[in-house]
Amino acid sequence: MAKQTKQKTKQRYTVADLNAAMESIAPTWAAADWDNVGLLIGSSGWPLTRLMLTIDMTAAVLDEALKSKVDAILCYHPVVFKATKRLVVSDQSQEGMAAALLSERIAVYSPHTALDAVAGGTNDTLATMAGAINLRPFNTANKPTKECKLVTFVPHDHVSAVSEALFSAGAGRIGDYEKCSYRLDGNGTFFGTDGTNPTVGKRGQLETVAETRLEVVVPKRALVQVVAALMAAHPYEEPAYDVYPLHAAPQIGVGQGRIGDLPPKTTAGAVYDALARKLKAPHALLVGSARQRVRRAFVCVGSAGTMPLATDEGGCGAGDVVITGEIRHHDALAYQRRGATAIALGHWTSERPALKPLETMIKKSLPGLTTMLSKKDAEPFGLG
Numbered sequence: 296m297a298k299q300t301k302q303k304t305k306q307r308y309t310v311a312d313l314n315a316a317m318e319s320i321a322p323t324w325a326a327a328d329w330d331n332v333g334l335l336i337g338s339s340g341w342p343l344t345r346l347m348l349t350i351d352m353t354a355a356v357l358d359e360a361l362k363s364k365v366d367a368i369l370c371y372h373p374v375v376f377k378a379t380k381r382l383v384v385s386d387q388s389q390e391g392m393a394a395a396l397l398s399e400r401i402a403v404y405s406p407h408t409a410l411d412a413v414a415g416g417t418n419d420t421l422a423t424m425a426g427a428i429n430l431r432p433f434n435t436a437n438k439p440t441k442e443c444k445l446v447t448f449v450p451h452d453h454v455s456a457v458s459e460a461l462f463s464a465g466a467g468r469i470g471d472y473e474k475c476s477y478r479l480d481g482n483g484t485f486f487g488t489d490g491t492n493p494t495v496g497k498r499g500q501l502e503t504v505a506e507t508r509l510e511v512v513v514p515k516r517a518l519v520q521v522v523a524a525l526m527a528a529h530p531y532e533e534p535a536y537d538v539y540p541l542h543a544a545p546q547i548g549v550g551q552g553r554i555g556d557l558p559p560k561t562t563a564g565a566v567y568d569a570l571a572r573k574l575k576a577p578h579a580l581l582v583g584s585a586r587q588r589v590r591r592a593f594v595c596v597g598s599a600g601t602m603p604l605a606t607d608e609g610g611c612g613a614g615d616v617v618i619t620g621e622i623r624h625h626d627a628l629a630y631q632r633r634g635a636t637a638i639a640l641g642h643w644t645s646e647r648p649a650l651k652p653l654e655t656m657i658k659k660s661l662p663g664l665t666t667m668l669s670k671k672d673a674e675p676f677g678l679g
Contacts, residue, residue, distance in 0.1 A: 306661075306662065306663040306664070307342070307344075308342070308343040308344070308661055308664055309339065309340055309341060309342055309343055310334065310337055310338065310339045310340070310341045310342075310343050310366075310367055310402045310404075311339035311340065312343060312661055313334075313343055313346065313367055313369075313402075313404055313657075313661070314333070314334055314339055314404070316657055316660035316661055317333075317369075317404060317406055317657075319660065320406075320410075320413065320415075320653070320656050320657070320660065321406045321409040321410040321412070321413045321416060322409060322413070322438075323409055324409075324436075324438055324439055325408075325409045325412040325413055325436050325438075325546070325549050325550075326406075326407060326408045326409040326412065327408040327551060330373070330407050330408045330409075331373045331375065331376050331405070331407075332373065332405050332406055332407050332408065332409050333404065333405070334402065334403075334404050335373060335374055335375045335393075335403050335404065335405050336374060336375065336393055336396050336397050336401070336402055336403035337367070337396075337397065337400070337401065337402025337403065338402070341366065341367075341400060341402055342366060343366045343367050343402075343664065344366055344664070344665060345363065345364060345365040345366050345367075345664075345665045345666075345667070346365060346366070346367050346368070346369060346657070346664060346665070346666045346667070347359070347360055347363060347365045347367075347368045347369070347666075347667050347668075347669055348368075348369045348371075348650045348653065348654055348657075348666065348667070348668050348669065349368060349369070349370050349371070349650075349668075349669035349671075349672040350370075350371045350372060350643055350646050350647050350650065350672050351370070351371075351372050351643065351672060351675075352368070352370050352372070352374045352389065352392050352396075352403070353671070353672070353673075354386035354387075354392070355671035355673075356368075356669050356671045356672055357386055357392050357395060357396070358386075358671070359669055359670065359671040360396075360401060360669075361399060361401075363667065365401060365667070366400075366401065366402065367401060367402040367403070367404065368396070368401060368402070368403050368404070369403075369404050369405075369406070369653070369657070370403050370404070370405050371405065371406060371407060371410065371417075371646060371649075371650070372405065372407060373405040373407055374389055374392065374393050374396070374403050374405065375389070375390070375393050376389070379393075382394035382397070384398055406653075408551065410649065410653065411551055411552075411595075411596060411597075412432065412436055412549050412550055412551055413549055414548050414549070415652060415656065416649060416653075417596040417597075417645075417646055417648075417649040418432075418551075418552055418553040418594050418595060418596055419553060420648050420649040420652060421553075421594050421596055421618065421645055421648065421649075422553040422555045422592060422594040422618070424569075424570060424573055424574070424648060425555070425557075425566055425569070425570055425592050425594065425618055426557060426558060426561070426566070426569065426592075427553070427555025427556060427557055427591075427592040427594065428555055428556050429555060429556045430548075430553045430554070430555045431548065431553065431554055431555075431607075431608075432548065432549065432550025432551060432552055432553060432554070432607075433550060433551055433552035433553070433554065433593070433595070433602055433603070433606040433607065434550050434551065434552075434606060434607050435545040435546065435547065435548075435549065435550045435607065436545070436546050436549045436550040436551075437542050437543050437544075437545055437546065438543040438546055439543065440540075440541045440542065440543045441514060441515055441516070442512050442513060442514055442515060442541050443512075443513055443515055443518060443538055443539060443540055443541055444510060444511070444512055444513065444538070444539045444541055445461070445466060445510070445511050445512075445513045445518075445521060445522070445525070445536060445537070445538055446508065446509070446510045446536060446537045446538075446539065447508075447509050447525060447529070447534060447535065447536040447537075448483050448506045448507070448508055448509070448534075448535050448536075449506060449507050449509050449529065449530075449534075450494075450495065450504060450505070450506055450507075450530060451480070451505055451506070451507055453528075453529070453530050454478065454507045454509060456528055457509065457525065457528045457529055458474075458476055458509060458511070459528075460524040460525065460527065460528035461476075461509075461511050461513075461521055461524055461525060461528075462474045462511075463524065464517065464520045464521040464523070464524035465513070465514060465517035465520065465521055466511040466512065466513045466517070466521045467511045467512060468512070468514075469512055475511070475512065476509060476510060476511045477508075477509075477510040477511075478507050478508065478509055478510075479507065479508040480505070480506075480507050480508075481505075481506060481507075481508060482503050482504065482505060482506065483503070483504050483506040483535075484501060484502065484503050484504070485501075485502055485504070486500070486501045486502070487499065487500075487502070491532060491533075492532055493531075493532065494530045494531055494532065512541070513538075518538065522536070522538075551595070551602065552593065552594060552595040552599070552602055552603070552606070553592075553593075553594040553595075554591060554592070554593055554594075554606065554608055555591065555592045555594065556590065556591060556592075557589055557590055557591060557592055557616075559590075560588065561588065561589055561590070562585060562586055562587060562588055562589065563581065563583060563584065563585055563586075563587045563589050563616050563636035563638070564581070564584075564585025564586060564587075566589065566592070566616055566618070566638065567579065567581050567585065567638050570618070570638065570640060571640070574640060574644050574645075574647075574648065575644075576640045576641055576644045577641070577644075577674065577676070577677060578641060578676055578677075579638060579639065579640050579641065579644075580622070580638070580639040581636070581637070581638055582617075582622065582627045582630060582631065582636055582637035582638070582639070583630075583631060583635070583636030583637065584636065587616075587636050588614065589614055589615060589616040589636060590614045590615070591611075591614065591615045591616070592615070592616050592617075592618055593606070593611045593615055593616070593617045593618065593635075594617075594618045594619070595617075595618075595619045596619065596620055596645040596646045596649075597619070597620045597621070597642050597645060597646060598619060598620055598621050598622075598623075598642060599617055599619035599620075599622070599626070600623070600626060601626060601629065603615075603617045603630070603635075604629060604630075604633065610633065611630060611633055611635040612633045612634050612635060613633070613634030613635070614634070614635075615633075615634075615635045615636075616635065616636045616637065616638060617630055617635055617636070617637035617638070618637075618638045618640070618645075619637070619638070619639060619640070619645060620639065620640055620641055620642035620643070620644065620645035620646065621639050621641065621642045622637055622639040641674055641676060643673070643674045643675065644674055647672070647674075650668055651668065654666050654668060
């Protein structure tokens with residue numbers, strides 16, 4: 296009898312699987328409002344067998360991707376960011392490289408500040424390398440909701456009719472419960488001018504009417520039809536109503552930047568030396584005295600700007616060290632005025648360490664996918 300062998304079937308993925316994996320690792324809603332994250336080039340239906348990770352898209356990285364025959368690139372910095380008026384293949388501009396990648400059917404996904412905000416992302420990685428513990432974001436992010444609240448005021452004897460109209464149009468659902476509302480009795484006033492025809496009372500005089508405040512949750516996608524139903528069912532000529540945005544509960548641990556506690560008797564110089572050594576930072580800079588004792592680290596990869604000055608914990612101050620990639624002159628002065636020290640490691644240098652742990656998370660989500668870190672992705676600044 297012939298020996299039978301089992302042949303392993305290689306897992307087949309598409310770019311849609313990468314989208315789903317990244318949405319789980321670093322959801323796009325966690326990104327800064329000004330950012331451009333997610334799938335920026337390509338189609339979710341394209342096949343995915345080889346993925347390259349890089350911080351920047353440069354001519355050298357583009358050439359490496361073509362030679363490596365990758366199907367997709369996870370590029371931390373967005374390849375497409377500003378409004379683009381033309382796409383002409385070239386390696387001399389971001390738009391030109393985007394056109395080249397599209398022509399080669401290489402998809403590009405950018406997580407950028409979404410990866411900064413989540414646990415295990417860029418800021419967590421750098422903060423841990425600095426020896427910080429008890430990490431928390433500068434400001435907690437809120438996951439956007441898909442609902443709002445509609446509030447209107449209805450005469451008592453019309454509440455049932457108006458509420459049923461709202462429910463029929465899609466309002467009043469909370470989880471598995473339907474026809475949910477809140478009702479509070481009170482008094483409303485109005486003065487109808489000569490051009491009005493009030494349902495109750497008379498024009499030309501101040502009226503007080505017993506009303507019920509009616510509140511219902513409304514899916515944002517159904518808001519137009521719910522308001523239309525309100526206008527049709529309400530007895531008033533000009534019904535009053537308000538629409539309020541709803542905010543989800545804060546996502547604990549998710550947000551830009553990280554604040555962490557440092558071991559006792561730590562100095563700014565010790566943190567600087569450790570990071571410069573671990574990251575092989577060729578041009579790290581220190582703002583303030585190396586001998587300054589520091590108890591907290593305010594970490595923000597790339598460029599922290601003024602973010603460390605205004606956080607949920609009141610901002611950086613005496614005994615704190617700001618750790619970032621690059622610092623503008625006036626931001627450095629602002630940190631000093633607060634009594635803080637600061638370390639500038641280089642923009643790229645502060646971000647690159649997160650690629651390896653990100654690669655591990657992707658491989659866990661997409662087992663069998665071939666991944667690689669770009670070898671041409673590099674710090675643009677040198678020592679001269």
